[in-house]
Amino acid sequence: MELGTILATAGAAVAVLFAGFGSAIGVGMAGQAAAGVVSEDPDRFGNCLVMQLLPGTQGIYGLLIGIVIALQAGLMSAGGASLSTELGMRYLIAGMPIAFGGFVSAIYQGKVACAGINMIAKRPTESGKGMVMAIMVETYAILALLISFLLVIGIG
Amino acid sequence: MIVPMKRLSLAAMQADEERLLEALQKIGTVEIIGILEDPTEAERSENALSRLQKLNDSMEAIKPFAPKKSFFTPQKREISLAEIRHETERAATVADSIESLLHEKSALSGEREKLLAQKEDLLPWINLNAPMDSIRNTKRVSYFVGFCAQKDLGKLDEQEFLEAQFVSDGTDLATIIACRSEDSRVAQNFLKSIEWTDYAFPKSSDTPCDAIRKIDERLAQIQTEVEKIENNVMVYSEQLELLENAADLTVIDLDRMEAKHELTHTNTAFLLEGWVREDCVEQTEDAVRSVTQAYSFEVREPNEDEIPPSVVKNNRIVAPFEEVQTLYSRPDPYGIDGTPYMTPFYILLFGLMLSDTGYGILLALGALAYIKIKKPTGMSGGISRVLAWGGLSTAIWGIFVGSFFGISRTPASGAIFDNVSAFFDRIGIFPVWLDPMKDSMQMLALCMGLGILHMVSGYLIKAIEFFKRGDWKSAIVDELSWVMIILGLVIGFLPTIAGMAGMTVNLPVTVTQPAVIAAGVGAVLILLFKGRNAPKFFGKVTGGLGELYNITGVLSDVLSYARLFALGIATGVIGQVFNTLCAMLMQGKSIAGQIVGGAISIILLILLHTFNLAINTLGAFVHCARLQYVEFYGRFYEAGGRAFRPLAYNTKHIQVTK
Incomplete structure (x- = not known):
């Protein structure tokens, strides 16, 4: 198998892996906080669930880039593609922004979501504000997704 | 667009106060500004508050058993206040019954906690085959009951004047020590020198084993009683709507009572200060007029130091x-x-x-x-x-x-x-x-x-x-x-x-x-x-x-x-x-x-x-x-x-x- 194909596979894997790691950590933290609040006041479940979901999007962005890389590089076709080392390297690097942008932003978004969930416990009517604060962090995952996407599409 | 707000001063007779507030509450256009507090009104609202608390507790208790609302029921059901007021008596009776059941249940769970603690205490002594009240000082023999640390067993054995019997094992052993009455002072001092915790048996002629068995029986009995109470509570689950209606009505009445604290009263009249939307001034005055002719209704622009609430009005799309x-x-x-x-x-x-x-x-x-x-x-x-x-x-x-x-x-x-x-x-x-x-x-x-x-x-x-x-x-x-x-x-x-x-x-x-x-x-x-x-x-x-x-x-x-x-x-x-x-x-x-x-x-x-x-x-x-x-x-x-x-x-x- 060509080294390029292996590198492209690594690019797809890294994008899904790290963005997924981050989201798992973020959603996990937020889930713990949410369970605490819901144990006191079960009616808050809906609001808390939405907050818990917010750090989960990075994992989806990672999956998106992973699949786009796989499709574009022909990794999913039977027999496997054969890519030059340079091309494979480009796919690997194109996966990096969402891998690490997603990883770090999901963790921090999870922390903001935790704080937002605590806010829901004290002031249930202000849950929208907590959501907007958490979304501010996600901006950077979206920027990373955008660049990863453009880079992959750009390889053509 | 932002709706301009007007300051309202409404003065009327106290005889009309309740009906006026009811009319204003119905149209919901006036925010009342508090000026002075009237302590006698506070008492009345406390009654309503405790009523509300009772209703909420009862609702909380029966909610898990209540029939699930289907997806097709609206968020809030439509009903008139008169219909609810008609049923407040019944709702109060239901809430009282549920509350007394809840009281019984909490008494039983208190007893269960106590019994469980006693059982926990007695468990180390389960192997003692003597009635607990038989171990008490006589003329010639003194007893010490307690727990001895494992590491001090050797020291205990060395004492010739003591006779020790170990009932349990583990790091702290349940121990009964006997000695001659005249040695009891010495024994006490010795026990202070080692790791020893005193224990007192409950007053009972049973062996620990029997006592534990009795506790278990009582626990089982409590369990069935609690289940019976829960079944009785469940019977009321059909009444959830009744209680919800009554709770909402209580909140409505309570809001009006609290509004009354905020009014200024003279012997026969009262003064209400508040904010009203500019586009609702007429509607508000109509509502007042429908209740009484004896009133003074004045609106003016807010002063610089009075910050009005913020209200916006837009068309249906926006x-x-x-x-x-x-x-x-x-x-x-x-x-x-x-x-x-x-x-x-x-x-x-x-x-x-x-x-x-x-x-x-x-x-x-x-x-x-x-x-x-x-x-x-x-x-x-x-x-x-x-x-x-x-x-x-x-x-x-x-x-x-x-x-x-x-x-x-x-x-x-x-x-x-x-x-x-x-x-x-x-x-x-x-x-x-x-x-x-x-x-x-x-x-x-x-x-x-x-x-x-x-x-x-x-x-x-x-x-x-x-x-x-x-x-x-x-x-x-x-x-x-x-x-x-x-x-x-x-x-x-x-x-x-x-x-x-x-x-x-x-x-x-x-x-x-x-x-x-x-x-x-x-x-x-x-x-x-x-x-x-x-x-x-x-x-x-x-x-x-x-x-x-x-x-x-x-x-x-x-x-x-x-x-x-x-x-x-x-x-x-x-x-x-x-x-x-x-x-x-x-x-x-x-x-x-x-x-x-x-x-x-x-x-x-x-x-x-x-x-x-x-x-x-x-x-x-x-x-x-x-x-x-x-x-x-x-x-x-x-x-x-x-x-x-x-x-x-x-x-x-x-x-x-x-």
Whole structure:
């Protein structure tokens, strides 16, 4: 198998892996906080669930880039593609922004979501504000997704 | 628009007070301002409070057993106050019965806790085969009962005058020590020197083993009694609606009682001070007149030091978006209501973020069905209407970018999906404008172009507001100068920017040159006049420079609109990926495989697309809100109004029919 194909596979894997790691950590933290609040006041479940979901999007962005890389590089076709080392390297690097942008932003978004969930416990009517604060962090995952996407599409 | 508020002073006879407040509460147009507190009224409201507490406790107890409300029942049932008042007696009886059952239950659980603690205490002694009260000092023998640490066993054995018997094992051994009465003092001192904890048996003629057995029997008995009580509570679960009605009525009455504290009373009359919406003054006076003729009703403009609550009023299309604005902050009562300006942008940008015709139709229909069936009010009512509009916009954008449940005109997923693509291709509707996968730079340019339009509108709204206030200097220097800079730069360099995105745009020099000049004029305006209000020369100079440096902020705000594109592809591409996965399942080698795969993939498709729609709707909702709050409202909005809280029916479970 060509080294390029292996590198492209690594690019797809890294994008899904790290963005997924981050989201798992973020959603996990937020889930713990949410369970605490819901144990006191079960009616808050809906609001808390939405907050818990917010750090989960990075994992989806990672999956998106992973699949786009796989499709574009022909990794999913039977027999496997054969890519030059340079091309494979480009796919690997194109996966990096969402891998690490997603990883770090999901963790921090999870922390903001935790704080937002605590806010829901004290002031249930202000849950929208907590959501907007958490979304501010996600901006950077979206920027990373955008660049990863453009880079992959750009390889053509 | 912002509704102007009036100060109301209403004076009337005390004999009419209750009926007047009832009438005002019914129309819900007056917010009462508290002046003095009347302690006798506080007592009456305490009664109502304890009644409410009792109702809430009972509701909490029977709620788990109550029949589940079907999806088709509205959020709040419609009922008149008279109907509820008719049933308050019955509700009170039910609540009393439930509460006495709950009391019994809590007494039993208290006893259970105590018994469990006793059992825990006795467990180490379970091997002692003597009645517990037989171990007590006699004339000749003294007993010591307690726990001895394992490491001190040796020391205990060394004592000749003691006879020790160990009942349990472990690190702390349950131990009974006997000695002659005359040695008891010595024994006591010895026990102090080792690790020894005294223990006293409960007064009982049973052996520990028997005592534990009796405790277990009683525990089982308690368990059955608790179950019996729970069954009795469950019988009342049918009465949940009755209690909910009564609780809401109590809250309504309580609000009125609390309003009474806030009134000023003389011997025979009372004075009510409050806020009333300008457009509701007449309605309010009519309500007063319907109760009594003996009143004085005066409204006036608020004084400078009186800050009115902030109320906005809009037409039916815009009104739901007030909830999006409220999530940020209510407008300053003397500022601008941003809702009418934000609404078209919200609908436009929301649709671009989801941009899938299938999802859009589903979202719009779902939201409409929710509104029709659940009749939501307040925040959830507003947001479901916002989503209905967003769904419509999503469906239209989906046509422009060519996506229907992730299927586009170019075959991508395989199996049946390619047939759908071919069908779209044949009727020629998809994509009529831009394919984000191929024309990503154009798509990005579109998003940022919309962003620039959005931001420039923000500056213009503020400029118009300044002109209205007669402050033309601020309008030109602070706002229009930025419009000139932004639009001038964009138009002036459009051919260059478009070239970078791989497009060719030709503008004649007669257009680009004046545009660049306009941008320059804007910059000069800012440099020269921005610091005009600074007291010193130094401040005048740096003020302009500092403001001009904000161009970096404007630039990053424009880039922030790239999220429109990114979220758009996130929806479309993920949808397409789900289709591709299911297409693989459908293409089984044998007929049986194809049937099974097809059945599984239909279920999967429904689940996966629902998930994709839900998570991306959430994303579109909040990201679109963020674009409004930061990039748009940041340019003109004055936040910080407080909510208008009129005396009205603040109910949780019912909608009062008038």
